[in-house]
Amino acid sequence: MKPASDQRVTLHGFNNLTKTLSFNMYDICYTKTKAEREAYLEYIDEQYNADRLTHILRNVADIIGAHVLNIAKQDYVPQGASVTMLVSEGPIVEVPTESYEQSPGPLPNNVVLQMDKSHITVHTYPEYHPDEGISTFRADIDVSTCGEISPLKALHYLITSFDTDIMTMDYRVRGFTRDINGHKLFIDHEIHSIQNYIPDEIKKQYDMIDVNVYQENIFHTKCRLKEFDLSNYLFGYTSDALSEEEQANIIESLQWEMDEIFYGRNIT
Template sequence: MGERLKLYGFNNLTKSLSFNIYDVCYAKTAREQQDYIAYIDEQYNSERLTHILTTLTDRIGAQVLNIARQDYEPQGASVTLLIAEEPMQPRGEIQLGHLDKSHVTVHTYPEFHPKTSLATFRVDIDVATCGEITPLSTLDYLIGSFDSDIITIDYRVRGFTRAEDGQKLFMDHKISSIQEYIDPATLQRYDAIDLNVYSANLFHTKMMIKEIDLQNYLFKTDVYELPPQTRLNIMTNLRREMIEIFHG
């Protein structure tokens, strides 16, 4: 962020990051589809999601006030962390969260396509902070924490603060694209496009994986067990699914 701005009073800018990832997999039979959903549901249960979010909170220099988490039937999980920029003592004995200034949430949605034998795992993460903390520094960590085929990211700064001379400041850090905050090595693996509204401090980036290694998308199936035409059909369905999600 460079040299810090000298502000008058409290920095009340609100920064919101919405991070959505999609992971696509091929599961041949109805049983394999159910097994995949069960596998993903266990891999990304509320306990692991809590660990990911608490690490994220530590990386942006915030303090966890409290945690609410829940696993669902037949699948899915949610976690909410209520955080503050300054150290505080949690109140009460119940493991539910109450925000001082900011919050982090995650929700998972495993599901499968009824006709193409494709299963999709969607994760939605929202980070809202106030003041000088920006959640953009967590993007590489979030991308690395999940198998991400398609990624959509929204970042918006709302409100204003003041400089010492009283001038209103509607942004306290320079940004022209969310991609500036993503490791170049990560960006090389994806096709990425931006849709930004600079006058509203609204930034949107979409990313789709470039190369597909079919073996990585097969659940309980070896690629060499499949005839060439079947491989081609699976690859076509995988890419079509990704493109439809990517373009909305």
């Protein structure tokens, strides 16, 4: 039985439920020539280098109330970057009821909540198709916490930190904790959908699909940007530099790419 969202449960010892958010974003771009592809990858590597990613993860740590213990970061050749951050609990304070509510989390500010034995990671994957003129940038972020707060509270900030055409989000609660009578609790808060942690103004911009397995405490949401302006997908020029036929062909290629990523399968 799941405890009500407005009901605090007295636990036996530390809350050692593990709550993990996996956030994946995709940016898609049409790059017609080899020079355009190389310039796009250079831009992505500069925009999302290891230092910038470290700044993003530090803000995530602030939002979930973590103390950073250790940071490992690396920029790769020819492209991509990774950051791994080991974090521990911040100063233990009374956790506000809001931490259990299904509502969007804050943008970076001074939030201190209880957590322990946790980590935050990000890996980036810029790549391009060698023949068809499509370049993509993917970033994978994992936020794993133990304690009172859900990493979903960092989701609002993560979405605003990237230019995102497609997002996939997974949230899972693992393990168990015990109440003072020794009764196992496999989740300590109500959750109906990851969408409830995304602000309305962002949800209006995306088509969203949920796949949830409530009995296993597994929640999945994927999102695709509704508005399509071809100029936003061209690198270094706008659509008015192209003929109508060129525009139509490029739009078809881009939307095909987005469909395959969104649905997770090759479309023939």
